[in-house]
Amino acid sequence: MKDKTTCNRNARRTRALVEGAFLELMKHEEIFRILFSKNGDIDFIYKLATTMGDGLYKGWSSYYGDQIPKEMEMYVSYVAFGMIGMLLKNLQLNAEWPPEKMGHLAGEVTNWLDEGLCGSDKKTKHEVK
Numbered sequence: 758m759k760d761k762t763t764c765n766r767n768a769r770r771t772r773a774l775v776e777g778a779f780l781e782l783m784k785h786e787e788i789f790r791i792l793f794s795k796n797g798d799i800d801f802i803y804k805l806a807t808t809m810g811d812g813l814y815k816g817w818s819s820y821y822g823d824q825i826p827k828e829m830e831m832y833v834s835y836v837a838f839g840m841i842g843m844l845l846k847n848l849q850l851n852a853e854w855p856p857e858k859m860g861h862l863a864g865e866v867t868n869w870l871d872e873g874l875c876g877s878d879k880k881t882k883h884e885v886k
Contacts, residue, residue: 767820768868774816775840775867776860778809782844783856790848802841810837836867 782789792801814833818825826832840863847854 770820771817771867772861772864774813775836775863776857778812778840779844779856779860779863782840783847783852783859786848786852789844793845793848806834806837806841809840810834813837836863839863839866 792798810833813836814829817833818829821829843859843863847859
């Protein structure tokens with residue numbers, strides 16, 4: 758288990774990471790509107806999720822050195838697709854939410870998840886029987 762100071766520092770870094778991602782994504786709002794439209798490219802969503810996931814994995818795995826949690830890939834996938842969902846919803850709302858607000862909300866969610874990855878005294882089972 759990581760110490761509380763390290764966990765808090767990582768949580769702040771995570772929030773900055775996702776806020777920065779939304780700032781970059783919204784710079785290309787018009788392109789996303791086209792690619793996500795009825796006549797757009799559905800494969801683009803998976804390409805974007807892969808690109809975002811690679812960046813998130815690189816950033817988050819650096820917090821753990823050689824002790825990367827085995828759940829990291831699932832965590833990254835969950836967050837990447839969640840961020841894409843937020844982006845899509847915001848486009849439907851005519852970009853009502855500024856990137857900073859989306860990043861803050863996503864940062865709050867990822868902080869909850871960071872706490873789980875950071876470790877706890879409770880043991881959980883991830884096996885499906």
